[in-house]
Amino acid sequence: MNIEEATSVYPFLKRGLKDKFDQRTSLQSFLEINRSELIDSIDHLTKIMNGEEATFSTDPDRRVIDYVITKIVLTYIRDYFISARYAIRERNALYENFEKEKDPKILRLVSQELSVEIDRQEDKYLISIPSFLKNAVVFNDKELKLCNQELMDGKVVASKHVLAKVIREAFYRKYMLDVNEVVEFPAEVDELLKPYVSEVVSKGREIRQERANLGPLNERAFPPCLAEIIDQMKKGANVSHAGRFFLVTFLHRIGLPNDEIFKYFGDVPDFAEKITKYQIEHITGTGRGREYSVPSCQTLGSLGLCYKERDPLCSSGKISHPLGFYRTRNLSNRPVGKPGSVNRVDKSGNSQK
Numbered sequence: 001m002n003i004e005e006a007t008s009v010y011p012f013l014k015r016g017l018k019d020k021f022d023q024r025t026s027l028q029s030f031l032e033i034n035r036s037e038l039i040d041s042i043d044h045l046t047k048i049m050n051g052e053e054a055t056f057s058t059d060p061d062r063r064v065i066d067y068v069i070t071k072i073v074l075t076y077i078r079d080y081f082i083s084a085r086y087a088i089r090e091r092n093a094l095y096e097n098f099e100k101e102k103d104p105k106i107l108r109l110v111s112q113e114l115s116v117e118i119d120r121q122e123d124k125y126l127i128s129i130p131s132f133l134k135n136a137v138v139f140n141d142k143e144l145k146l147c148n149q150e151l152m153d154g155k156v157v158a159s160k161h162v163l164a165k166v167i168r169e170a171f172y173r174k175y176m177l178d179v180n181e182v183v184e185f186p187a188e189v190d191e192l193l194k195p196y197v198s199e200v201v202s203k204g205r206e207i208r209q210e211r212a213n214l215g216p217l218n219e220r221a222f223p224p225c226l227a228e229i230i231d232q233m234k235k236g237a238n239v240s241h242a243g244r245f246f247l248v249t250f251l252h253r254i255g256l257p258n259d260e261i262f263k264y265f266g267d268v269p270d271f272a273e274k275i276t277k278y279q280i281e282h283i284t285g286t287g288r289g290r291e292y293s294v295p296s297c298q299t300l301g302s303l304g305l306c307y308k309e310r311d312p313l314c315s316s317g318k319i320s321h322p323l324g325f326y327r328t329r330n331l332s333n334r335p336v337g338k339p340g341s342v343n344r345v346d347k348s349g350n351s352q353k
């Protein structure tokens, strides 16, 4: 694969982008020339926000233009929530391609682009420990725990599969940093973009408002019934279908995208990736299923999943729904002196007002 072909598979590669675009073209001209692609990119983003099917173009040139335009749009919008939804799609596409990639030159190029220095050693890859740790912050993924890695001369000896996971997370971190940087857009570009982005921005606002009264993502505010299920999963116990159903509905309702929910299933013994993904999609209504509600305390109690004796708030009898517990605990844990807005915190510790 030459660099041009690689760029269409890994559209973030700077070397390829430089070859593809005329550096003298202004941002305004670029967007005007590619106005129909801009409209399609906004449409693509809106579909993602709505949880609809949205695939990347299979045309190599188009794939790169769409990537660039979407990045411009997301930088312009600068909305963490919208960016995260899109970045997860890109991250997953990268992971799939990188897992299949055989060309060592391309593997190295992609890794370098994402600041992950690697050395090849037979069929393994050496990654520096700081670089590994920076990008291996995935909840409940045994394969990315440092204690499960072979170490040699201050480096992690990683399989291609583990390297692909590190690369996937490195991309996500970098992308989110890039698109959330403060960038001053020229007035003409501002005028050009504003009418197109309003729909996707209001969709993001709508979803956030719906979830705002639940506060930021905060695992410490999870009710005992949910904490027990997560704990059981971490220990590798076979959690009941009802327990898993509750976990998915709850995490979905507090705003986690399906990919993040999926990570909670990493240690389940009968782990079957496709089935789990299908079930998550079904329960959250992003597949063909409907969006299921979070079961009430009464239902959970009848299923033997309530642990109210473990927490005074639950045993006070004032809680009738796990989301009520979460809302109460989460909002009462806000930092003193910061009423009103809350920060949404993602897995890597980034936050958004």
Ligand code: SF4
Pocket (backbone or CB within 6 Å): 223, 224, 225, 226, 296, 297, 298, 300, 301, 305, 306, 307, 308, 314, 315, 319, 320, 321, 322, 325
């Ligand atoms: S009272 Fe409700 S929130 Fe508390 S442990 Fe029982 S089911 Fe969960």
